[in-house]
Amino acid sequence: MKKTHLFYSATWAAVLIWSFFGPSDLMTWAMEVTPAVIGFVILAATYKNFKLTEVTYFWIWFFGLILMIGGKYTYAEVPIGNYLQEMFNMSRNHYDRFGHFFQGFMPAIVARELILRKSDMKKGKMLFFLCVCVAMFVSSSYEIIEWLAAEFTAGGAADFLGLQGDIWDAQKDMLMCLLGSVTALITMSKIQDKQIKNL
Numbered sequence: 001m002k003k004t005h006l007f008y009s010a011t012w013a014a015v016l017i018w019s020f021f022g023p024s025d026l027m028t029w030a031m032e033v034t035p036a037v038i039g040f041v042i043l044a045a046t047y048k049n050f051k052l053t054e055v056t057y058f059w060i061w062f063f064g065l066i067l068m069i070g071g072k073y074t075y076a077e078v079p080i081g082n083y084l085q086e087m088f089n090m091s092r093n094h095y096d097r098f099g100h101f102f103q104g105f106m107p108a109i110v111a112r113e114l115i116l117r118k119s120d121m122k123k124g125k126m127l128f129f130l131c132v133c134v135a136m137f138v139s140s141s142y143e144i145i146e147w148l149a150a151e152f153t154a155g156g157a158a159d160f161l162g163l164q165g166d167i168w169d170a171q172k173d174m175l176m177c178l179l180g181s182v183t184a185l186i187t188m189s190k191i192q193d194k195q196i197k198n199l
Contacts, residue, residue: 001047004054008061012040015065019072031149032071036064053195055188056113063106066099075099100173103142104135104180109188111135116196123193128185135181136174143170 001009016033023029039060043052052060069078081095111134115121121130147170 005047005057008057009040012036012061012064012068015068019068023072024074024077028074029071032067032075036067039064051199052110052113053192053199055191055195056109059102059106059109059184059188063102066102070095070099096169097172097176100139100176101180101183103139103173104177104182105184106180107138108132108135108181108184109192112185112189113192113196123189131185132178132181135177139174139177143173146170 016036019029019033043057043060073079075081075096076093078093078095081093081098084090085093108131111131112127115127115130116123121127
């Protein structure tokens, strides 16, 4: 295993353990970190036979950290977000929006690599469109899960939703996801293509 991959695994484990002790709400923590844990299991199980590019691993790692930090504090109360909210006199803690931006960024990068390597689809507008669709599917699915959490659970559901008084929160979250996916495809595609060739 490469040193960078060992670093990613070790930091994920360390941050996951740190986030578990004294979270703002244990149910919220569990709901937020579960996708990262599932992702780690999948990556570990497929690592020997199907390694991803370095750029893809990096963004998966980065997004996992976002989820774990959000799980620790809840997205509405992450300290850096509170600090920026106070400094710039903003109406809300925008760590939530930051997280949803990368909720679009990371899936678009992963989808692009998997499609290019596991199908006959070539680079072009249709690939770009399909990757954005995958990211938006992830985002919309997450919003549905948030709604179900609010409907059928108590306590941590409100923290998991992270509305912060905004009735259009879900729509704005999905917009951030869209922007994240488009940004990822515009800025990361050439790097990813080069790394795929070198695999």
